[in-house]
Amino acid sequence: MFAIGLPTRLFKSLALWLALPLRIALFLLCFTPVATYASQLTFNKTVTPDDIQFKYRWLDNEGTEQTIAFSLPNSALKVAPTTQANYKPEIAQRYVTVSLLKEAKKVDPREAVVSVTHENDAINIKVKSTKPNKADQILSQLKDVQRTAYTDYLDKHYYTRFTTLFNQQAVKPDHLRYVAQTFESLRPISEAFYDKVDRIENNRAYLQLMTSWVQSIPYDSLEDRVASNGSGFAPPLGLLMQNRGDCDSKAVLTGALVRAFLPSTSIIMVFLPHHALLGVAINAISEDEKLEVEGKTYVLFDPTGPALIPFGDISEDTKRYISTGRYQVEHID
Template identity: 35%
Template sequence: MIRTSIFTLSCWLLLWSALPAAASLQLQRQQLTDGNQLFSYRWQQNGQRVDFSFQLPEQNTQQHLRSFRRYSPQLADTYMRQALQQELAKLNAPMLRVDALSAGNPLPIRVTAQTTQDAQQYRQHLTQHMLQARQDYLTSIYHTELSINPGRQVIMVDHQRILADSLQDLLPVAEALQQKFPYTTTRELSQFLLDWLQRIPYQRLDSRSNSSAAGFLPPLQLLQQHRGDCDSKVVLMATLLRLLLPDVSLVILYLPNHAVLGIGMQSQSSDQQLRLDGQNFVLADPTGPALQPIGEIAERYQLYLQPGIVNYRKL
């Protein structure tokens, strides 16, 4: 039996978003006549004014990962049932009978045929087709099924693939960062990204028992909507680091109802870090609204940040 859970403008129009004083971030969005949209951010950091801006083609923001959807167990079941019926029609075996063993679920199945051997072969063949239909559905909506903890399968957003497919669209942001920091270190760049992303409004997660994509926004949608949850911000930060520092190792760490980023960089004595697969990763949490520096994670999550306990995926 498959047991899975869900781990879930007209030209020159100006839009100003002023956040509470604690966040101290201002965003000016400006629609340009060349079809680009200008994003200009301003905030206070240690008493100093910080400015950061970039342009994105409006068409890119509208088309960015448009096939991304929330996972629907009902739709996944429908695709599996369709695959089963189509394959049964192809087999054209009059003595073949297939029944679902669980009410309302297409898998697992009981197969009756002329011989026990035939039944086993048919069951394996049909199950493979149904599972492939399910996998095709997951792939089409940017989801994946992962093993976390012994014996537990979860369906979740495919953060790794979203990062890979966002690289091209985020090039203008990376180029703006490159111009702002022509000479910098991994720590300095990571800290700047944290200072910026933690101030972008945090969108509280909906229940992840209902949808693995609840609250998640792909990178350009996060920028366009000016909000995001923990894994949305982690993926945006990781994508920009990948563009600017392609040799730096990155992992996403999955904590209870939370996600943080691990960065393969030189650590300092005060850093919270984790050793995974023989490499040390300095931890970073871009979620906000708490302004946590690089190497600092909220105390309530530290219990779960242990090798062999924490679930993670390389990015």
């Protein structure tokens, strides 16, 4: 409306000027890299009396449609939990307290008096005795029981202690244990991918294809490894059954699959504050992102998605974390 009555030359100049931002935007769009995101086209799961059959269709990082099908025996669901119980400190304390009270009952009341109470979200143990050194001896025994009971509670619920980058003492799902207990049962998946890769190709082709498949599985974000108390983490078999997982869950599944494929190759899990990725000690090429740990070079890769990042590459954010030393490493046996 505002152009009515303007001279033709001025109108053309004005139209050209208004079109410049659009032209610039289109130019930048053509020459700016655009992240490619994983796309799972179909997922089918069939449960039979003997096994669970899985079928997938997805687009890899080159936009090529890929398919995979495999079946896992029902016994695979029994090798490790398929869900991760949330860590609740009050329940852990109750478990430890029961063990302490059982041990305290064994103390002869003529030798010492033991009290076990909760104080400021902590377990407080007091021992009184008229005999020299007896109180210290019993207290030391009860402290051992306390540590053993807590370790037992963590072990039963597939948790482990860890120290964060900020030197916080915390617990997290026992990722390495899940890998160790599930990789054998996941071997049919590894074999299915191996059958799709040309035999003359190297390990890289297998890892690239398998990584794109894991990336295509719908992604749940990991808000905080410490604050989440394990909620959101899906063990490998659970992830497959629900077809969804966060970065820790996908890294553990991938670690198990790589271990099934490369039983003697060194593998690491690399933990960032809110992310997880993997490294594998195979022959690297110049373009690979690498990390040296204890004198060994690992090719890094990120199977978590939703970005389709090729094997041997990682995101810019991840590069910054690693270059500044803000990461932790765990070795997969």
